[in-house]
Amino acid sequence: MNEKRGISIAYYLMTVPMAILFFIFHTFPFLQGVFYSFTDWKGYGAWNFVALRNYLHIFKDKDVITAYLFTFKFAFFATLLVNVFSLLLACGLNAKIKFKNSLKAVYFLPYMLGTLIIGFVFNFIFANVIPFWGQSLGIKALSINILGTKSAWYGILFVTVWQSLAFNTLIYLSGLQTVDKDVYEAADLDGAAGLKRFFAITFPLIAPFFTINAVLCVKGFLMAFDQIMAMTNGGPGMSTTTISVLIYKRGFQGAQFAYQSANAVILFLVVVSISLVQLKVLEKREANLK
Amino acid sequence: MREWLIQSSSSKVKIARQEKSLKEGKVSWTVTILLVLFAILFIVGPLYITVVIALKEPSDMINVMALPKKIIWKNFFDAWRMTDYPRKFLNTLFITIGNLGFTLITNSLAAYAITRNRERSKFFNMLYFYFLSAMFIPFNVLMLPLVKQAYAFGIDNIVGITFLYIIFGLPMNTFLYSGYIKSIPIELEEASTIDGATPFQIYTQVIFPLLKPISGTVAILSFMWTWNDFLMPLIILSKPNQQTLQLSQYVFQGQFSVQYNLAFASYLLVLLPILVLYILFQKWIVAGIVSGAVKQ
Numbered sequence: 001m002n003e004k005r006g007i008s009i010a011y012y013l014m015t016v017p018m019a020i021l022f023f024i025f026h027t028f029p030f031l032q033g034v035f036y037s038f039t040d041w042k043g044y045g046a047w048n049f050v051a052l053r054n055y056l057h058i059f060k061d062k063d064v065i066t067a068y069l070f071t072f073k074f075a076f077f078a079t080l081l082v083n084v085f086s087l088l089l090a091c092g093l094n095a096k097i098k099f100k101n102s103l104k105a106v107y108f109l110p111y112m113l114g115t116l117i118i119g120f121v122f123n124f125i126f127a128n129v130i131p132f133w134g135q136s137l138g139i140k141a142l143s144i145n146i147l148g149t150k151s152a153w154y155g156i157l158f159v160t161v162w163q164s165l166a167f168n169t170l171i172y173l174s175g176l177q178t179v180d181k182d183v184y185e186a187a188d189l190d191g192a193a194g195l196k197r198f199f200a201i202t203f204p205l206i207a208p209f210f211t212i213n214a215v216l217c218v219k220g221f222l223m224a225f226d227q228i229m230a231m232t233n234g235g236p237g238m239s240t241t242t243i244s245v246l247i248y249k250r251g252f253q254g255a256q257f258a259y260q261s262a263n264a265v266i267l268f269l270v271v272v273s274i275s276l277v278q279l280k281v282l283e284k285r286e287a288n289l290k
Numbered sequence: 291m292r293e294w295l296i297q298s299s300s301s302k303v304k305i306a307r308q309e310k311s312l313k314e315g316k317v318s319w320t321v322t323i324l325l326v327l328f329a330i331l332f333i334v335g336p337l338y339i340t341v342v343i344a345l346k347e348p349s350d351m352i353n354v355m356a357l358p359k360k361i362i363w364k365n366f367f368d369a370w371r372m373t374d375y376p377r378k379f380l381n382t383l384f385i386t387i388g389n390l391g392f393t394l395i396t397n398s399l400a401a402y403a404i405t406r407n408r409e410r411s412k413f414f415n416m417l418y419f420y421f422l423s424a425m426f427i428p429f430n431v432l433m434l435p436l437v438k439q440a441y442a443f444g445i446d447n448i449v450g451i452t453f454l455y456i457i458f459g460l461p462m463n464t465f466l467y468s469g470y471i472k473s474i475p476i477e478l479e480e481a482s483t484i485d486g487a488t489p490f491q492i493y494t495q496v497i498f499p500l501l502k503p504i505s506g507t508v509a510i511l512s513f514m515w516t517w518n519d520f521l522m523p524l525i526i527l528s529k530p531n532q533q534t535l536q537l538s539q540y541v542f543q544g545q546f547s548v549q550y551n552l553a554f555a556s557y558l559l560v561l562l563p564i565l566v567l568y569i570l571f572q573k574w575i576v577a578g579i580v581s582g583a584v585k586q
Contacts, residue, residue, distance in 0.1 A: 007407050007410070007411055007414075008488070008489050010403075010488060010489035010490055011403040011406070011407055011414070011489055012403075014399040014400055014402065014403035014489070014490075014493075015399075015400045015403045015404055015414070015417060018396055018397075018399075018400045018457075018460060019400075019417055019420070021457050022421070022424070022457055022460050025436070025439070025454060025457050025458075026424060026427075026432065026457060026458060026460075027424065028435075028439070029432040029433075029435040029436040029439055030427055030431065030432040030435075032432075032435035032439075033431060033432055033434060033435045036434075036435065043434075043438075089325075092321050092324065092325050093325065095318050095321045096316065096317050096318050097317065097318055097321050097322040097325060098317055098319075098322045099322065099326070103325050103326065103329060104576070105572050105576075106329045106333055106334065107325075107329060107333065108572075108576055109333060109337075109568065110333065111514075111579075112514070112564050112565070112568050112575075113518070113561055113564065114517070114518035114520065114536050114560070114561075114564075115518065115520070116518075116520045116536050116539060116540060117536070117539060117557045117560055117561060120539065120543065120553070120557060121336055121339070121340050121554075121557060122336065124339075124343070124550060124553075124554075125336060125339060128354060128550075129339065129354055129355070132354065162332065167579070167583070170576065170579065170580055170583075171580070171583055171584065174580045174584060209584075212583060212584070216583075219428075222428075223428050223429075223430055225430070225520075225521055226520045226521065229520070229540070230540070230543075243430075244430045247430055247433075247434070248430075248433075248521075248525075251433075251434045252434070252437070252525070257434055260434060261434055261435070264430060264431040264432075264434065265431070267428065267430065267431055268426075268427060268428065268431040271426065271428055272426050275426065
């Protein structure tokens with residue numbers, strides 16, 4: 001009976017205004033960016049169509065290529081380290097331990113704090129605290145501010161992993177809690193223990209949580225911005241400039257509106273394809289495990 | 291005979307006890323100690339440094355890690371005045387609360403209408419996939435044109451950015467709400483429809499109260515997003531009196547220069563509200579974020 005009457009206009013009132021606003025302020029800027037990527041607009045003044053010139057130029061632009069390579073390297077290592085350490089932490093927190101709730105609360109704390117301020121705090125630690133220790137302990141590698149050297153990206157990697165561990169550990173922990181204790185007892189009877197038990201039984205069971213974490217990590221780290229602005233501002237030189245930082249700096253301050261729009265469109269395609277491939281591959285593997 | 295019985299029963303108790311402890315497992319002190327050490331070194335440590343530096347005077351900075359010789363509360367007053375903290379705090383609070391309130395109402399309404407009509411209407415199904423696919427568009431990709439547009443529309447202020455947050459949260463929140471609404475039996479609404487209730491009445495009286503758990507998740511995620519966001523305020527809010535707390539830290543970083551004590555007092559002032567909230571509501575916050583993430 002309901003279906004025959006059709007859909008009440010009230011439902012349209014609930015969605016259509018929001019959808020229109022969403023189109024105006026989200027989809028339209030996106031389409032505008034795509035449009036301008038085929039022009040030579042500086043962000044002001046007159047512009048001409050240049051077809052694919054921006055795109056062709058990007059593939060020959062050393063700065064852009066450097067930024068992409070750095071972003072990929074950074075996203076890869078950050079995802080890897082975050083997942084390894086957060087899985088370890090989650091296993092630790094899931095074990096029979098004292099002060100379980102307090103420890104969980106402490107390890108989750110970094111998630112609550114703004115990345116920018118965390119970046120500033122670690123900036124100081126890398127610049128003043130660690131060199132101070134390095135000098136007094138006589139360790140040469142630690143006695144300088146690594147953010148000013150070629151190794152600056154290790155500092156950024158550290159801070160990123162430090163903060164991201166919180167969320168990912170929490171997800172793994174909730175995954176581990178879904179694993180039935182009886183499965184372990186059966187494993188004990190079969191003589192599976194330690195690492196073997198982990199890789200043969202625990203990990204396949206929490207694979208869906210690995211999928212969530214891996215996809216969210218890669219997507220987030222490809223967009224890294226706050227910690228870099230706080231710690232190195234993309235330097236020294238261009239060595240820690242991610243694509244997001246490059247788009248921001250050149251697009252707003254470098255009069256490269258159209259050119260960086262093309263860069264943004266490429267970034268969009270990269271993120272979408274990586275996310276889709278990741279989802280497909282990881283889901284397939286999960287299905288095989290079952 | 292009797293002795294034997296007692297013995298056997300006590301050994302039975304022993305065995306039972308052993309079995310019980312096997313099942314529950316012994317407290318693993320190695321893991322506990324390792325976790326406590328790491329927590330102190332990596333999480334409590336940096337926070338300790340932050341607090342200590344904020345309370346020191348520059349002449350007391352030779353040994354950074356040591357407790358302050360004299361506690362300098364003045365750092366906080368100076369940072370408060372220098373960054374115009376009250377103004378920035380109220381700006382951030384306005385954006386956060388405004389976004390929270392409107393997001394909970396408008397986004398849940400949209401998700402409700404979409405979820406309940408998706409199966410019988412192509413239009414609503416299309417809207418669902420429209421919002422869902424928008425989740426793949428990173429903010430950095432549309433920020434250049436967005437800034438021009440925000441300027442043209444005159445929304446480069448705290449009211450405007452609040453509005454943008456409400457709009458930009460829509461894809462994610464539609465997704466979260468939709469998953470939850472699907473699990474609510476439709477019979478409840480059908481009964482109310484027969485009683486003559488309009489869709490809006492059903493939403494306010496039946497659906498919205500039932501959405502409490504997922505609204506909690508959406509509220510926490512929205513709050514964290516707007517309070518800690520840096521990029522959107524950086525590009526949208528150009529006037530100093532419109533800045534948020536995070537943005538003002540970035541803007542004043544150059545002026546703090548090597549006045550580390552002042553800078554850290556200022557950081558602490560920004561971290562404090564969220565630390566207090568976390569200590570008070572830690573359980574709900576963690577539970578809300580987990581259920582949001584696992585549903586993704």
